[in-house]
Amino acid sequence: MTITEVSSKFNISADTLRYYERIGLLPPVKRNTSGARDYTKRDCEWVHFIKCMRTAGLSIEILIEYVSLFQKGNSTIRERKNLLIEQRRQLAERIEEMKQVLERLDKKIDGYEDRVVKYEKKLKNNDMNRKGEIS
Numbered sequence: 001m002t003i004t005e006v007s008s009k010f011n012i013s014a015d016t017l018r019y020y021e022r023i024g025l026l027p028p029v030k031r032n033t034s035g036a037r038d039y040t041k042r043d044c045e046w047v048h049f050i051k052c053m054r055t056a057g058l059s060i061e062i063l064i065e066y067v068s069l070f071q072k073g074n075s076t077i078r079e080r081k082n083l084l085i086e087q088r089r090q091l092a093e094r095i096e097e098m099k100q101v102l103e104r105l106d107k108k109i110d111g112y113e114d115r116v117v118k119y120e121k122k123l124k125n126n127d128m129n130r131k132g133e134i135s
Helices: 003-010 014-022 041-055 060-071 074-110 112-134
Strands: none
Touching: 003 014, 003 041, 014 041, 041 060, 060 074, 074 112
């Protein structure tokens, strides 16, 4: 498959595919006689794996570490699993923070007219008073 075909199939830009290859996430893709990349089924499986891991929230840096460990063989299975466990922990923490942000926003929306608009008027009045002091 050409890079354009792989890009379309996985909804990843050609630039991203080149980048993944350059940084070692994708094994080097063989070239055809014209010098264009010629993706094999195995290459596409790697692209699919990387996309799944990115969609699961792994950063490029963590994914590089994960792939590096994978390439060292089965002796790194526990380390790889621990990387995923840590990523899950961090994601759960971010989700909890976002829930708190959502609750605060819901409170602002629920009492918008009573609290937020009154507070905005107070801010506006303070601004107007300051302008009067400066003049």
